[in-house]
Amino acid sequence: MDKPDGDLSAMAARCSELEAENRAYARYIRDKTNQLLEIMGTRTLEPDELDDRALIELDPIGIVAQSFRQIINHLNRTIDELQQARAGERELQEFYLTEKMKLATVIESLSEGLLVLDEHNRVLSCNRAADEITTWLATEMLGQPLEALFPELQGKLSQDAEDMQNLEILFRTRQGRDRLLSANVGQLRDSEGRRLGRVVTFRDSTEEKRRAELYHRTEKLAAIGQLSAGVAHELNTPLGSVLGYARLLLKDKTLNQTQRVWAEIIAEQVKKSSSIIQGLLRFARQANPVRRSLEPCSLNDIIRQTLPLLATEMTKRKIALVEDLHSLPTILADPRELEQVVLNLALNALQAIGSKGRIRILTRHAGSRVVLKVEDDGPGIPESIRSRIFDPFYTTKPVGEGTGLGLSICSGIVSDLGGAIDVLSTEGEGTTFVVSLPMGENPSRNGH
Amino acid sequence: MESREIVETIDLNILGQVCPACLLVVLKALNDHEERLRSGKTRLVVRTDHRDSTRTVPESARKMGYEAQVRKVDTYYEISIGRKDG
Numbered sequence: 001m002d003k004p005d006g007d008l009s010a011m012a013a014r015c016s017e018l019e020a021e022n023r024a025y026a027r028y029i030r031d032k033t034n035q036l037l038e039i040m041g042t043r044t045l046e047p048d049e050l051d052d053r054a055l056i057e058l059d060p061i062g063i064v065a066q067s068f069r070q071i072i073n074h075l076n077r078t079i080d081e082l083q084q085a086r087a088g089e090r091e092l093q094e095f096y097l098t099e100k101m102k103l104a105t106v107i108e109s110l111s112e113g114l115l116v117l118d119e120h121n122r123v124l125s126c127n128r129a130a131d132e133i134t135t136w137l138a139t140e141m142l143g144q145p146l147e148a149l150f151p152e153l154q155g156k157l158s159q160d161a162e163d164m165q166n167l168e169i170l171f172r173t174r175q176g177r178d179r180l181l182s183a184n185v186g187q188l189r190d191s192e193g194r195r196l197g198r199v200v201t202f203r204d205s206t207e208e209k210r211r212a213e214l215y216h217r218t219e220k221l222a223a224i225g226q227l228s229a230g231v232a233h234e235l236n237t238p239l240g241s242v243l244g245y246a247r248l249l250l251k252d253k254t255l256n257q258t259q260r261v262w263a264e265i266i267a268e269q270v271k272k273s274s275s276i277i278q279g280l281l282r283f284a285r286q287a288n289p290v291r292r293s294l295e296p297c298s299l300n301d302i303i304r305q306t307l308p309l310l311a312t313e314m315t316k317r318k319i320a321l322v323e324d325l326h327s328l329p330t331i332l333a334d335p336r337e338l339e340q341v342v343l344n345l346a347l348n349a350l351q352a353i354g355s356k357g358r359i360r361i362l363t364r365h366a367g368s369r370v371v372l373k374v375e376d377d378g379p380g381i382p383e384s385i386r387s388r389i390f391d392p393f394y395t396t397k398p399v400g401e402g403t404g405l406g407l408s409i410c411s412g413i414v415s416d417l418g419g420a421i422d423v424l425s426t427e428g429e430g431t432t433f434v435v436s437l438p439m440g441e442n443p444s445r446n447g448h
Numbered sequence: 449m450e451s452r453e454i455v456e457t458i459d460l461n462i463l464g465q466v467c468p469a470c471l472l473v474v475l476k477a478l479n480d481h482e483e484r485l486r487s488g489k490t491r492l493v494v495r496t497d498h499r500d501s502t503r504t505v506p507e508s509a510r511k512m513g514y515e516a517q518v519r520k521v522d523t524y525y526e527i528s529i530g531r532k533d534g
Contacts, residue, residue, distance in 0.1 A: 037471070037472075040471065040475075040504070040508055041504060041507055041508070042471050042500070042504040042508075043500070045469065049469050050469055058469075058472060058473075058476075059476075060472050063472050063475045063476045063479060064472075064475065066475075066479040067475045067478065067479060067508065067512060070478065070479070070482060070512040070513065071511050071512050071513075073513070074511070074512050074513030077513065078513075
């Protein structure tokens with residue numbers, strides 16, 4: 001009996017050993033499960049909640065492992081999405097940078113000046129054309145209030161808060177030159193319509209304005225030309241009769257001395273009227289280019305032929321004539337008209353000087369143009385009337401002495417030939433008329 | 449009709465059970481039905497009266513990439529878990 005008893009007790013001992021081991025394993029599993037549950041963020045299992053058998057049947061480690069797999073999958077997906085989003089963001093950023101560069105290039109290459117202002121009308125940025133037009137450096141403009149740059153514009157802005165177009169403002173450059181600027185002002189708003197500041201664009205319209213004035217002058221000339229031609233023709237015939245009868249009267253021996261003087265005055269005044277009418281007709285002729293015959297002319301030859309006409313008058317008034325003629329190509333023009341231009345300008349200088357002085361006539365070849373300058377050292381032309389001197393019938397001479405057509409005729413002829421006439425004058429120092437004419441089609445030089 | 453409106457539900461009733469075990473039971477269900485839940489056509493609806501579970505269950509479900517909503521119904525809570533949109 002010993003043996004079975006011994007076996008039994010050995011088995012019992014073995015059993016309790018195994019049970020203890022099982023409990024230890026179950027405890028191990030419970031501990032590990034609790035560890036995992038803690039990682040999952042929950043409380044540990046209460047011993048009375050699940051007994052060991054139920055715990056092992058539930059397979060908690062398997063469940064948590066499987067859940068971790070889902071968590072890791074989810075994390076990986078999230079990481080992928082983030083990476084894609086970042087790549088997309090980089091792409092978008094590059095797109096915006098490229099757009100910004102493009103816009104900056106466009107703004108820089110604009111021929112109009114551009115200023116961006118903040119809400120206090122301070123300059124935030126400007127383009128190259130703005131530097132060029134204002135003669136301020138970009139670094140000098142940035143941060144400046146608009147008032148410092150365009151005081152006149154600042155005044156207009158405070159009156160009206162909305163967009164404005166074609167504002168004309170006078171601007172004085174560093175060199176002290178007055179320029180006329182044409183400016184547009186627009187509101188700058190963000191995507192929700194809040195005011196961020198303003199954009200000012202501007203261009204130099206000085207030249208444009210000058211051209212428009214020239215155009216109006218030409219228009220006026222043409223209209224007056226037509227009118228004058230009609231009036232002159234109508235007047236010529238009756239004036240001819242008046243002169244004829246005055247001469248007949250002068251031949252009458254029965255006239256007493258007083259009557260003779262009166263008849264002489266009539267004849268003289270008629271001659272004066274006639275010369276005014278001749279002026280009118282010349283003026284009308286140049287406004288009517290059909291009668292013009294263009295041929296290659298040498299300006300220097302024309303000057304040499306014309307000036308002797310004034311020699312007597314010059315000597316009498318003690319006026320020195322200086323010729324400074326350079327070799328020139330021929331120009332395509334009507335020689336009689338050119339003669340008139342030279343004569344009128346020289347006469348004008350002569351009359352400006354009065355007596356004692358100097359007239360200098362020079363010609364130059366400049367690129368594709370021929371330039372004629374007539375300088376006098378007379379009293380100069382006051383700035384206030386400088387813009388009107390080319391207007392027909394404008395004269396500073398006493399009534400009856402000048403027709404006011406000389407310079408107007410010159411201007412008409414020159415502009416019909418595609419040239420330009422300009423005047424430079426300093427009061428008290430003299431006046432220079434500058435005529436530039438385009439070269440003829442077959443330039444051939446002639447000596448001087 | 450949009451597909452998301454034809455949703456079948458898997459009901460999981462764990463009324464009377466306390467927390468950590470609840471969580472394990474729900475996790476098991478999420479593992480067993482992963483494919484159906486991820487497709488978006490099925491939602492897992494858990495009924496529990498254990499207040500802690502309303503925190504731990506949605507938290508774990510969200511970590512796994514699901515969307516979870518908790519709703520109080522009479523004496524218990526209803527946790528609905530399904531595919532996250534977008």
